[in-house]
Amino acid sequence: MDIEKITIVGGGPAGLAAAIYNARAFLSPLVIAGSPSGGQLMLTADVENYPGYESISGPDLIKKYKDHALKFGTRFIEENVSKVDFSKRPLTLTLSSGKAVKSQSVLIATGADADWLNLPSEQRLRGKGVSACATCDGFFFKGKEVAVVGGGDTAMEEALTLTKFATKVYVIHRRDKFRASQIMQRRVLNHEKIEVLWNTTVGEVLGEDRVEGIKIKTDGEESNLDAQGLFLAIGHKPATGFLKDSGVEIDEKGYLFTAGRCAWEEKSKKGFHHQCSSYKADPKLFESGFWYQTNIHGVFAAGDCVDYVYRQAATAVGMGVAAALEVEKYLAEI
Numbered sequence: 001m002d003i004e005k006i007t008i009v010g011g012g013p014a015g016l017a018a019a020i021y022n023a024r025a026f027l028s029p030l031v032i033a034g035s036p037s038g039g040q041l042m043l044t045a046d047v048e049n050y051p052g053y054e055s056i057s058g059p060d061l062i063k064k065y066k067d068h069a070l071k072f073g074t075r076f077i078e079e080n081v082s083k084v085d086f087s088k089r090p091l092t093l094t095l096s097s098g099k100a101v102k103s104q105s106v107l108i109a110t111g112a113d114a115d116w117l118n119l120p121s122e123q124r125l126r127g128k129g130v131s132a133c134a135t136c137d138g139f140f141f142k143g144k145e146v147a148v149v150g151g152g153d154t155a156m157e158e159a160l161t162l163t164k165f166a167t168k169v170y171v172i173h174r175r176d177k178f179r180a181s182q183i184m185q186r187r188v189l190n191h192e193k194i195e196v197l198w199n200t201t202v203g204e205v206l207g208e209d210r211v212e213g214i215k216i217k218t219d220g221e222e223s224n225l226d227a228q229g230l231f232l233a234i235g236h237k238p239a240t241g242f243l244k245d246s247g248v249e250i251d252e253k254g255y256l257f258t259a260g261r262c263a264w265e266e267k268s269k270k271g272f273h274h275q276c277s278s279y280k281a282d283p284k285l286f287e288s289g290f291w292y293q294t295n296i297h298g299v300f301a302a303g304d305c306v307d308y309v310y311r312q313a314a315t316a317v318g319m320g321v322a323a324a325l326e327v328e329k330y331l332a333e334i
């Protein structure tokens, strides 16, 4: 069986950007792009914040990345990786078809999907007024009224971001108190544009091809909320389940650790730094200077499966590029 130099898992912005760099460095990368491939941007109608494009649809942007990667010799398999064996060299990945791929290095770029309520009306109106990213889509709601669902720090941040655009922001929360940090709660509760709807759930999103209101239930009583946008902020699920028992260090929410993330969390005292034990046990991981290497030598990670803070296409691309450059250096050194 051939041994790949670099196998990239994930065909979203991070994986495709890495593929372009590794392909131009004559590493002939293999991308296991996932099924369906393309990632979160495939469901995004308008991207207006990707440098160089004033407006482009998510699928068009992905096609451009993919064509670019193909032009320089990237190979693609549109399947999922279902399990890995990183306990010996070469590294082994097993695909959903059962096919095995052996590789000297691996870059994991499998992203993190937003959690949705899974109401039929919410799914129909995704990208048409229903979103899970205020930084991405808030601008489209200038002068409108919107609602955010959630009660954690992300929901607070989304609501505060939306106050820059919307005239009114409702925060819909199913309990009578937030679990967000005190400082974020205070900012939300004291904001003149924000109204919190406690003990409230969403029944349906109203409208055929745009959001025209939200059916809500407060303490058992139904009513319609006049809003033109609905933002879900109830969590994200990193697509890292296939790494269970692989030895790759993963935090309690499913995000991957890299040496850079560990170093940053140690210094900032933020996040989940207590779990970076394997890095401390293997000083070479830090000495190598690879920010995007996981705790397994030769296994790198980039994009939204690591980044629980920014979650943008441009940041995922940046991480993918940095990881690809580290892969090149790693392969030159082994």
Ligand SMILES: Cc1cc2nc3c(=O)[nH]c(=O)nc-3n(C[C@H](O)[C@H](O)[C@H](O)COP(=O)(O)OP(=O)(O)OC[C@H]3O[C@@H](n4cnc5c(N)ncnc54)[C@H](O)[C@@H]3O)c2cc1C
Pocket (backbone or CB within 6 Å): 009, 010, 011, 012, 013, 014, 015, 032, 033, 034, 035, 036, 037, 038, 039, 040, 041, 043, 044, 046, 047, 048, 049, 050, 079, 080, 081, 082, 109, 110, 111, 112, 113, 114, 127, 131, 132, 133, 136, 137, 239, 242, 302, 303, 304, 305, 311, 312, 313, 314, 316
């Ligand atoms: C509604 C919405 C709107 C957005 N709008 C914008 C915007 O306007 N501007 C912006 O910058 N960002 C936007 N974003 C965020 C942006 O889409 C993400 O930050 C970006 O796509 C992350 O890229 P990624 O490559 O890390 O992950 P993803 O895009 O999630 O790609 C992950 C890839 O991994 C694959 N995969 C998953 N599991 C496996 C597996 N087991 N085996 C193989 N492959 C696997 C998937 O199929 C996919 O190809 C938006 C996100 C959402 C949800």
